[in-house]
Amino acid sequence: MAKFTDTITIQVRAGKGGQGAVSFYREKYIPKGGPDGGDGGRGGDVYLEASNSFYNLSHLFRDRVYHAESGRQGMGANKHGRDGKDYTVKVPPGTEVRDPEDDSQICDLTQDGQRFLIAKGGMGGRGNAFFKTSTHQAPRFAQPGMPGEERRIVLNLKLIADVGLVGLPNAGKSTLLARITNAKPKIADYPFTTLIPNLGVVQRADSTSYRIADIPGIIEGAHRGLGLGLSFLQHIERVRVMLFLLDVTGEDLAYSLKLLRDELATYNGELTGRPCAVLLTKTDLVDEDELRKIIDQFPGETIVPLSAHSGHNIDLLMRTIDALLE
Ligand SMILES: Nc1nc2c(ncn2[C@@H]2O[C@H](COP(=O)(O)OP(=O)(O)OP(=O)(O)O)[C@@H](O)[C@H]2O)c(=O)[nH]1
């Protein structure tokens, strides 16, 4: 299982500028040539770039320094030092960057290919040729390169999905995700099978698509850290549509729905105002009469009874999601 990393602190350091050269033109029989020390190269910059090739931050190492190359020294014969190469730290779209000092947001990388200059390289130092004036023909000094910018940053991943699946452990969230998207999450008959959020893409016939996030199951007291806690809820903070999954074989489903909503509200009151539907899962395990009684417990809700196993009402679900997304 791929390691999932939500938050990581790293350091970035841009390249130092190269030292300017002190050099004098020398040739046989010309004892006193003028200054010809070239400038140092510019230090490389460090960029952050969002890339769809990454789903998490596990390719990065905590507290490691990611650095760009320094500029090279200037040389004689007015040769400038080479500029340092830039360095790009790639992150998944949905990575928010914060300053650990005051927790302010530095940038939010949401789109594939979006880049941000996070540390600027130092200027190269001027070589002594630069300092030659009419009164000062032979300067014996050159400038040092300037240091590159250096900072600590916090990368905070919030998966970008349009639809979030929320439910108690074992409700059938991952099974549904596997049924309707390209994702291959782990599915098993025990709670807390899903330990890390899964993301799947639904391809519509008209070749448009949307993304669904399946997060670990939520239990009562999650906001106090019970179960896997609510930390994973940050991944559905930005979804537009919320789907609450209730296993029809479970006890007191109306209470379960209230519990899910209460836990979400404790995390972020705004979440419960989003368009949502209640999915009654595993309908293949109950008969029609039982199902009728269960549905009647949810007046006023948008209900989709379905079975990811038999495929019952999966088409209705897809239409319901489309309507909610609109
Ligand atoms: N009969 C039946 N079983 C189902 C259906 N959907 C899921 N299950 C079973 O329910 C169990 C739990 O499914 P998961 O998809 O892992 O549930 P989950 O909500 O992702 O669980 P956690 O990740 O632990 O929160 C598995 O044994 C599934 O095979 C269904 O439509 N019908």
Ligand SMILES: [Mg+2]
């Ligand atoms: Mg799961």
